[in-house]
Amino acid sequence: MLTRKEKIYEGKAKILYKTNDPMYLIQYFKDDATAFNAKKKGTIVNKGILNNQMSSFIFQFLEKNGVKTHFKEKLNDREMAVRALKIFPVEVVVRNCVAGSLAKRLGLEEGMALQQPILEFFYKSDPLDDPMISETAPVALGWMTQKEVEYVNQEVWKVNKLMTQFFDERGIDLIDYKLEFGKDAQGNIFLADEISPDGCRLWEKGTGEKLDKDRFRRDLGKVEESYEKVCRLICGTL
Ligand code: TMP
Numbered sequence: 001m002l003t004r005k006e007k008i009y010e011g012k013a014k015i016l017y018k019t020n021d022p023m024y025l026i027q028y029f030k031d032d033a034t035a036f037n038a039k040k041k042g043t044i045v046n047k048g049i050l051n052n053q054m055s056s057f058i059f060q061f062l063e064k065n066g067v068k069t070h071f072k073e074k075l076n077d078r079e080m081a082v083r084a085l086k087i088f089p090v091e092v093v094v095r096n097c098v099a100g101s102l103a104k105r106l107g108l109e110e111g112m113a114l115q116q117p118i119l120e121f122f123y124k125s126d127p128l129d130d131p132m133i134s135e136t137a138p139v140a141l142g143w144m145t146q147k148e149v150e151y152v153n154q155e156v157w158k159v160n161k162l163m164t165q166f167f168d169e170r171g172i173d174l175i176d177y178k179l180e181f182g183k184d185a186q187g188n189i190f191l192a193d194e195i196s197p198d199g200c201r202l203w204e205k206g207t208g209e210k211l212d213k214d215r216f217r218r219d220l221g222k223v224e225e226s227y228e229k230v231c232r233l234i235c236g237t238l
C-alpha cells in the first residue's frame, strides 16, 4: 500500500507528496483557482474532487489507447498516485481553434477555425509569466534532447487525435489545452500534470457555452456548475 510522506512541491492547484515507494508520488488536487499567473485568486468549490476524477478518467482513456502517462491509480476523492518524474520546464499548448492568447496576439475572432492544429511552446516560469519559446529552444538551452523533443511532438499529435474525438463524442469541442511531460530515472517520457477544465478550453457543442476555467478568468459565473457538467459528460457520474 502506498502511504503519503512529506510534501515536495506545492503548485497553484495541486500538491505533490513523496510516498514510501520512490517510484511514485501522490498528487493532491486543491480547490484553489488562479489566473493570469496568480494575479487573480479564488476558490472553485469541489474543483479538486472534480479535476481528480476527470484527470483520472482521461489518463486511463489515453493509456488504453497507447499513450504513456504518469497516472498509476486514483486513491481517493482528491488524490492520485503518479510516477515520480522530472518535469521538463516546457508547457505545450495545442490549439484546435482560435481562442485566448492566440486571438489576442493576432487580433483574431475567438472561435475562428484553423486549417490544422497549432502547437506552441512556453517556458514554465512563474517569475517570467511563462514566456513563449520556439520549438528549437528546449534543445538549444539543454532542457531536452532532440530525440526527446521529437518523441514529445509525436505523443502530442497522438493525444490530440484521441482527445478531440473523446470530447467530440461527449458533446464538447476541445478548443485548446496545455500539456506537460516528464521523464523517469530511466529516461522514459510520460504525459504528466492533469487534464481538466483548468488547463483546457471546452465549449459545449451547439451552444458554444464555455465550460472551463475561462468562466473563472472572465467572471462569467456558473463556474462550479460548468466543471460539474464537464465531469458528468466525461465520466457519466459525479
Ligand atoms: P492561452 O490562450 O492563455 O495561451 O491558453 C491556452 C490553453 O492553455 C488554455 O486552454 C489554457 C491553458 N493554459 C494553462 O493550462 N496554463 C497556463 O498557464 C496558461 C497560460 C494556459
Ligand code: ASP
Binding pocket: 012, 034, 035, 036, 037, 038, 039, 198, 213, 217
Ligand atoms: N494557471 C495559470 C495561473 O495561475 C494561468 C491560467 O490558467 O490562466 O495563474
